[in-house]
Amino acid sequence: MHSSQWKIVSASIAGTSHVAKNSECQDSFVWRTTECKDEVLVVIVSDGAGSAKRAKVGADTTCATMMQEIQTVVETDLGIHKITRKHVVEWLNLLRTQFQILAETEKLETGDFACTLLAAIIQGEKGIFLQIGDGGMVYTATEAPDEFHLVIEPQQGEYANTTNFVTDLTAADILRFEVLEKRIDEIAIFTDGLQRIALDYQTNTAHAPFFRPMLAPLRSEKVSPNLSEKLHDFLDSPKINERTDDDKTLILASRR
Numbered sequence: 063m064h065s066s067q068w069k070i071v072s073a074s075i076a077g078t079s080h081v082a083k084n085s086e087c088q089d090s091f092v093w094r095t096t097e098c099k100d101e102v103l104v105v106i107v108s109d110g111a112g113s114a115k116r117a118k119v120g121a122d123t124t125c126a127t128m129m130q131e132i133q134t135v136v137e138t139d140l141g142i143h144k145i146t147r148k149h150v151v152e153w154l155n156l157l158r159t160q161f162q163i164l165a166e167t168e169k170l171e172t173g174d175f176a177c178t179l180l181a182a183i184i185q186g187e188k189g190i191f192l193q194i195g196d197g198g199m200v201y202t203a204t205e206a207p208d209e210f211h212l213v214i215e216p217q218q219g220e221y222a223n224t225t226n227f228v229t230d231l232t233a234a235d236i237l238r239f240e241v242l243e244k245r246i247d248e249i250a251i252f253t254d255g256l257q258r259i260a261l262d263y264q265t266n267t268a269h270a271p272f273f274r275p276m277l278a279p280l281r282s283e284k285v286s287p288n289l290s291e292k293l294h295d296f297l298d299s300p301k302i303n304e305r306t307d308d309d310k311t312l313i314l315a316s317r318r
Contacts, residue, residue, distance in 0.1 A: 066095040068103050069280045070315045073294040077255055079307040088112065089253050089311040090121035090177075092129050098140045100186040104132050105313050109197055109253040111176035111227060112308075116168070120161065120175030124228055127157050128181060128192075142185045147239040150192055154233050161229055176227040180251050182213075187245040193217070193238040196225040196254040198261060200268040202277075204245040207318070210268035214238045216257060225254070247318040248277050255308035256297075280316035 076087035088110030096102045108124040110117025131153045135145055161175045168174075178195025191199055196216035202209060217236065219225045226236045250273055252260055262269050279289055286292070296302065297310045 067101055067317045068095055068315050069285045069317070070095075070313070071280065071285075071290045071293050072311075072313045073290055073297050074311040075294065075297045075309065077306065077308040077310065078303050080309060086118055087309045087311075088117040088121060088177075089255075089309045090118065090125045091251075091311055091313055092125045093313060093315070094129065094133065096133065096136055098136065098185070100141065102136050102142060102183065102185045103249075103315060104129060104136070105182045105249065105251050105315065106132075107180040107197065107251050107253060107311055107313060108228075109178045109195065109255075109309065109311070111178075114176040115170060115174040116164070117175070117177060119164065120177040120229065123160060123164070123175065124157060124177050124179055127160060128153060128179070131156070132181070132183060136183075142183050142188060142190055145183065145190055147237070150237060150239055151234045154228060154237065157228060158233070172229050173227075176229045178225060178253070179228050180253075182249050182251060184246050184249065187243065189242040189244070189246045189249075191238075191240040191242070193240075194226050194228050194230075194233055194236060196257065198252055198257065198268075200250045200252075200260070200273055201242075201246045202248040202318075203242075204247055207247065210270045210273050212261065212266065212268045213240055213242070215266050216254065216261075248280070248314075248316040250276065250315075251313045253309060253311040255306050255310035256312060259302065259305055276312075276314055277316055280314060281318050
C-alpha cells in the first residue's frame, strides 16, 4: 500500500428524524487514493432520497459504480487528464441501467433508488468535480490557503425542498461538471444535512468559521488516529442535532 500525501477523515450519521423512525442512515460514501505519476484522490458521496423506498441501495450503488468507473479511467490513462463530461454521461447511463435491472428484479420503479451525487477527483494541479442534487464541495487552494470556496451551488428541484437525482431521466442534462486548473490542498464534501450549517444561505458561499476548525487538525504533522471517531461524535452532538434532523455525512481531506 502506498504512502498517501492526503490526510483524510470521514463520518456519516443517521439524522435524529431517521433514528426516531428506527430507519437507517441513507447516505453513502467512498474515498480512495491511487498511486500514479502524481497521486489521485477520489471522493464520492451520495444521499439517498428520503422518499425513495430503496434510497440506501441507490446511494451505495452510485458510490460503488462511480468509483469503479473512475478508477478504470485513472489506471488506464495514468491520471485524470482525459476525463471528460462525456465519460461521466456514460457512467450515468450505466448507473441507470443498473437501477432498471434492480427495479425489475424487485418489482419497483427506478425512482425508488433515487439519490444524489457528489464527486471530487484531484491530481496534481487539477480538480474535477461532479454534482447532481444538493449537498456541497468546498476547497482551499495553494494560491489562497485561507479562502474557502464552494465549487457548485446545491441544486434545487422543481418544487420547494426538492432536488435532482441520478435516477432522473434528465440526469445527463442537469449534471454539473466543473474543472479547476489549480492546486487544491483541502476539500470538504458534505450531504444536505449539513448545508444550513456549512453554507451561508444569503450568499450561497462556504461558511469559513465552520470549515476552518474542521480542517485544522488535518494540517498538523501528526493526525490523531481517532480523528474520524471525534468527527462522528461532533456530527452527532446536540450542537449539530439542534440545527438539523437529517442524515449527515462529512469527508475532509488535506495535503497541506
